[in-house]
Amino acid sequence: MPDYSFRMAEKSSGVQSLERTFSLLERLADAGGEASISELAALSGLPMPTIHRLIRTLVSLGYVRQNTNRRYALGARLIRLGEHASMQFGTAARPLLAELVEEVGETANLAVLERDEVVYVAQVPSKHSMRMFTEVGRRVLPHGTGVGKAILAQMPVEDVRELLKRTGMPPYTEHTFTDADALIEHLALVREQGYAVDENEQEIGVRCVAVAIPGAPTPAAVSVSGPSGRLTLEAVARIAPAVRRAANALTSGLSH
Structure with missing residues (x-):
């Protein structure tokens, strides 16, 4: 035998x-x-x-x-694998982002953390003539964007400090956090309220509300962005629960 x-x-x-x-x-x-x-x-x-x-x-x-x-x-050979996996993630997420846009009326984005940078891997634009547009594949440092802050808020504080040491904290606008202690204090608030808000920190005139995707295989967040005049603080309070539902739905989709 x-x-x-x-x-x-x-x-x-x-x-x-x-x-x-x-x-x-x-x-x-x-x-x-x-x-x-x-x-x-x-x-x-x-x-x-x-x-x-x-x-x-x-x-x-x-x-x-x-x-x-x-x-x-x-x-370096891991980079190609990671980038392809991120783009596949973005493709799979588009239907859920489209549902989010239908619900809230503003542009929805999906971003992941790669090599200390936030990379936008999917976007569904709003139907407004004045809307936010972020090119898929764009990379920004996490301290200056809503999705980045949502992701950082889920990380251990020491890991955040090490990341900020590696990247620095250059200002994108006059509202960008440039002090590590101030940002880390702010991230505690993000964790408490369950979402991050970009208050003209990446671009003047733009507000964004973002929620980290729990249980994602790589740190990721979903966000809704729009002109500050339309995406008011009152609108943020209304939209944040919808963004949180989208993040949870993305988690469920990843588990199947």
């Missing part, structure tokens, strides 16, 4: 190697995209010989690179 036990063991070993490989990539991402072998061992709990073997394979494939300081970082 064929030795099925051997095949089962071989299959189990292969699955375990895959699980460990992806776990290692995730731990590397959790560390801010760069870590030493010893740090990866502490983060993953994997034996040092296993980490050495997996890292060598990932480096040879281009999914991890070794820097001159002998620390390891996420490799």
Whole structure:
């Protein structure tokens, strides 16, 4: 009879190697995209010989690179995978964004956090002649936009501080947060109320209300934006629950 036990063991070993490989990539991402072998061992709990073997394979494939300081970082080959996955996410979300536009009458957006930047991956414009338009694929720093603040509010404070150190906090307008302590204090309010508001921080004359998508595989948020004169604070209070429902619906869609 064929030795099925051997095949089962071989299959189990292969699955375990895959699980460990992806776990290692995730731990590397959790560390801010760069870590030493010893740090990866502490983060993953994997034996040092296993980490050495997996890292060598990932480096040879281009999914991890070794820097001159002998620390390891996420490799450029992951960028293409991430960008395609984000765009697929955006395509799948468009029907829900269209429903949101029908309900609130303003432009709806979907954005994800990639490499310390917010990337817009989908948009459905409003039917108003005066409306907001953000090009899909546009990248901005998270401290100066509603979707970015909604995403940052869900992250541990220390991770937010590290991100802000890496990116800096340049002002997009006179209303943009440029002080880390002030922004972190503001993010506590965002968490409490369940949504973020961009008050002319990315562009003068534009207001945006954004909600993080709970349980998304990558940090993401959905938003509604429009001219400040039409998207008043009273309108924000009315629209925010609809944006929250859209974010929850996107979560449900991702789980199927």
